[in-house]
Amino acid sequence: MKGFLPVILLCIMAVTASAQITQDATKQLRIYEDDDYFNVWGRGTDRGYSNGSSIGYLYMKKKKSVFLDKWILPAAGRNAVNVFEWSAMQVMITPNQIADTSFNPKDFYYAGALYATHGLTSYNPEKKYSFHSEFVFGVLGPWAFAKETQTFFHKFIGYQPPRGWEYQVPNAPLINYSFTYEKMLWSPVDYLEIIGSANAKLGTMTTAVSALTYIRAGLFNPYFGNRCLPVAVKKRFQLYAMARPQFTFTGYNALLQGGIFKSRDTNFEELSNYQQTRMRHFSIGMDYGIGIVINRATISYTQKTRTEWMSGTGKHSVGNITLLIPISRKTIPGN
Numbered sequence: 001m002k003g004f005l006p007v008i009l010l011c012i013m014a015v016t017a018s019a020q021i022t023q024d025a026t027k028q029l030r031i032y033e034d035d036d037y038f039n040v041w042g043r044g045t046d047r048g049y050s051n052g053s054s055i056g057y058l059y060m061k062k063k064k065s066v067f068l069d070k071w072i073l074p075a076a077g078r079n080a081v082n083v084f085e086w087s088a089m090q091v092m093i094t095p096n097q098i099a100d101t102s103f104n105p106k107d108f109y110y111a112g113a114l115y116a117t118h119g120l121t122s123y124n125p126e127k128k129y130s131f132h133s134e135f136v137f138g139v140l141g142p143w144a145f146a147k148e149t150q151t152f153f154h155k156f157i158g159y160q161p162p163r164g165w166e167y168q169v170p171n172a173p174l175i176n177y178s179f180t181y182e183k184m185l186w187s188p189v190d191y192l193e194i195i196g197s198a199n200a201k202l203g204t205m206t207t208a209v210s211a212l213t214y215i216r217a218g219l220f221n222p223y224f225g226n227r228c229l230p231v232a233v234k235k236r237f238q239l240y241a242m243a244r245p246q247f248t249f250t251g252y253n254a255l256l257q258g259g260i261f262k263s264r265d266t267n268f269e270e271l272s273n274y275q276q277t278r279m280r281h282f283s284i285g286m287d288y289g290i291g292i293v294i295n296r297a298t299i300s301y302t303q304k305t306r307t308e309w310m311s312g313t314g315k316h317s318v319g320n321i322t323l324l325i326p327i328s329r330k331t332i333p334g335n
Contacts, residue, residue, distance in 0.1 A: 109255075112142075241290045
């Protein structure tokens with residue numbers, strides 16, 4: 001992880017934080033990587049939310065949704081542009097001193113999660129709003145193989161091995177539902193958009209609500225697309241800067257507090273009795289970056305900074321690299 005940073009910064013000069021639709025590509029591959037050593041200010045770390053890796057398949061379809069898709073993944077009107085997705089992701093959280101073999105009650109627990117996501121982003125081009133809904137299912141704890149992943153990559157790049165995974169949170173199932181609403185607030189000119197957003201999550205992984213504002217300026221196609229395909233994809237080259245201030249209230253986070261079966265694990269219960277830091281319910285964050293889109297492909301880098309998640313651990317910043325690669329030249333189904 002750490003050894004890759006100079007190469008990445010040389011190869012990647014830009015990016016965007018938003019997985020905006022590409023209306024002339026009905027199938028896309030998304031590669032997504034969070035790492036707290038990615039830092040535009042050169043202050044990378046290896047603690048807290050340390051890493052998140054994901055690969056996803058985004059697609060449009062003509063066939064109407066049935067069963068769960070119809071009921072839990074709502075569309076933004078009859079004429080919405082609908083982008084479905086399947087993805088797999090692994091995340092890990094570690095304390096500040098990963099070389100320490102003892103438990104530190106003033107820091108994060110070791111925690112890993114492995115889960116799949118099925119979701120829908122539905123854009124309404126006329127009314128300029130969107131719904132993003134997703135269903136998450138997976139596992140927390142040793143079943144997520146976060147220890148093995150971090151150990152392998154640290155050995156691969158010649159970095160210090162993590163030695164405290166024996167203190168990680170216990171195994172537990174993860175089932176979550178998330179819903180996000182976005183609405184255009186102000187766009188006085190073609191090169192400026194301000195979008196308001198609200199998000200809610202509920203389940204055994206995370207229960208939280210957030211309020212966000214997405215601001216971007218530069219050269220880009222309309223965020224909510226357009227029913228007229230030539231208008232929606234008019235700019236084949238896009239370059240813009242973005243910022244996303246946000247406020248979050250978190251009621252529960254299994255990676256920070258342990259999963260729903262933590263009371264059945266006597267070893268973890270004993271650690272919890274000594275734990276001195278506690279999850280912060282309120283946090284403030286800021287995402288910022290720049291973006292490049294060439295034809296139908298997007299490469300992205302976003303710096304995501306948050307106030308402390310756990311009391312006494314301080315604010316934290318994670319860099320994100322995202323690639324959106326089109327794998328189909330078809331237009332929107334029905335157009």
